[in-house]
Amino acid sequence: MGIKEQPLDAEALGGLEALSAAVLAMSGHLEVREVLRRITASARSLLGARYAALGVPDDHGGFAQFVVDGVTDEEWKAIGPLPRQHGVLATMLHEVTPTRLDDVRQAPAFEGWPEAHPDMKDFLGMPILDGEEILGAIFLANKEGGFTDHDERLLRILAAHASIALANARLYERSRELTLAGERARIAHDLHDAVSQKLFSLRLTAKAAATLLDRDPERARAELAEVARLAAEAADELRTVVVELRPAALDEDGLVATLASQVQVLDRAHSATVAFDSDGGVRTLPPAQEAAVLRIAQEALHNALRHAEARRVEVTLRGTPTRGAVLRIADNGRGFDPDAVREAGRHLGLVSMRDRAQTAGGRLTLTSAPGRGTVIELEVPGA
Template sequence: MPTVPSDHRHAGSPPTDRIPVGPPPDGTLPACEPCLAGIEAVSQALLAMSRHLEVREVLRRITASARRLLGAEYAALGVPDDHGGFAQFVVDGVTDEQWRAIGPLPRQHGVLAAMFHETGAVRLDDVRTAPAFGGWPDAHPELGAFLGMPIVDPDHAEDEPAVLGVIYLANKHGGGGFTDHDEELLRILAAHAALALSNARLYERSRELTLAGERARIAHDLHDAVSQKLFSLRLTAKAAAKLVDRDPARAREELAEVARLAAEAADELRSVVVELRPAALEEDGLSATLASQVQVLDRAHAADIAFAADRVRALPQAQEAALLRVAQEALHNALRHSGARRVTVTLAGTPARGAVLRISDNGRGFDPESVRRAGRHLGLVSMRDRAAAVGGRLTLDSAPGKGTVVEMEVPGA
């Protein structure tokens, strides 16, 4: 596959396409509107990348920024795995319908694979003429002009560059090929993209370690506090049972001790649960935290679990915590008790600057009144209490064979 050296001039590209480096010999700095426009565009792209810390969102921002910055019709970013495929592959300029029609993620072959072994840009007038070109699926868009740029790990040894991913651009708007100027802009963007991607990975790893440490601490607290009280409670209850016939007065004393221990255990458990509020809620906000938790549950359970958010503003801290807890409780019920094959979580802003949380499933459903009479609450009392405590309202709609919908609305600030 032909590789374009960084100092080559593409056929038809005048020398002025190169971005000037340093001041002119006479020391003056003439106005250069195209240069200023390019700097501003790069700045906007970098700001868009820096606002996000989750890897998937950073990849999307890099891809969209590269396409807009260089005026390309299509853009993609591939991150390699260790098995000849892509760990992640993000596209921009292709609709969801087109992407579904194209089919499974591409393997590392042809031009895509060759780019993972390049340390510099690859620029082609027509990608279809490249020796490594291997065609594409029937539904794939027709690509012509091509520019690829590796994202190189900035912390890797200089003599052993490690490619974190590759940005692919195709079909310059207005026709023609990509220029030296385009290549330099994309090189700058790729260098900053490497930092953004590395930071996002470190951030996610840090969060994983924080969560693991928090789980260990909570397990320790549960063992030291709650489990010991439950053990004492069980022994006391057994003693009361043996005393019921021969010493009723002593049995009543033991039962009073059972009640006391149970109340203490409930308080201990409640304090641990309160501490479970993830730090991510304060750092990332409710939408991102819910999306992350739904993603984890979707991987862990057979049911298909989806999340969507629409026009959600930042809410008071107490309301976000209550909404998160209600979502967790409703998801727990849906996944453990309903037999649902699909669970959908939506979070939408309201005109009054509040929010509505909705958790729906296609499970077996139940009769809420029968559950209430049987003394089985499925956390409904707790959910209603949480909603009321922050000025919100919780409703539940369910019937046998009809699935369940839990909805909570809060007024916002």
């Protein structure tokens, strides 16, 4: 005889649907800050609380990160500095069990709050655990009717998924750090190969000019002209390295302004003309996509200016009807045969560009031929 399934009541079904929506909302992002924000908003929405917060502790008695939901930016600024790990918060960050209170103000550990802090009563706190390690804690307050056993069970499940989402986000950011370290190593290698060799040639040429100055002034002048040329090339290389090492201001300025600024600097640093154009229809993309677009643009510009001997490079960025963006970089350089490059085992950064495009959910196409320049186009979807 089979086991008869018991139908879910309306409350249980509604809770599962809400929990599923909350898990999906916080699992579709890779940036740690955005994951924390999604967890906090999802927890507040799931349980119908007026206020929510999520704290990640540091090693000095404070919070490395503290995210709130249900509080306006103006209210948050008025509250003041981030809280320290004391009172009820300290309890939550050092115990692996949840805390549910009818009135947080009556708790023995309660120490009050700043004057601009909203008044809170009923409280539910849930640690986010990775095994026995406490990654952080979710704080909820002020639910009409108070928090129930059912609420606590839902939040416990959400916190378990939050642990996975947060761990994935941290791994992603770590991989980005390693990628950045690799790029810096590449730049250092380029610096050694290009600038160091030019400076070495410059020194030898200057010595030759010095020995020729008295007995052959005409040849000495020619050598000094070569010194000037080598010095100019070395200066161009150094300027480019400085640009590549400078942190991109995506968070502060956005993709369009950051890309325009870098193109402007490259235009000044190189004898080639580097131009940028945007239609003004590019919407804000998710951080991971904006970073991918910028890095691919940098790699393509690097190839055009250093390897293709281009005299003109045109960079365009356009918005799409699906709220995505299309990046196009075209140069009039010497071009190459993509098939021959692959067969020869050379990459010109194409592998890393394609990997970045794939990670961002985008599509990269490349068109090139000897003597006909190169066009690289990247399309990324909207949020």
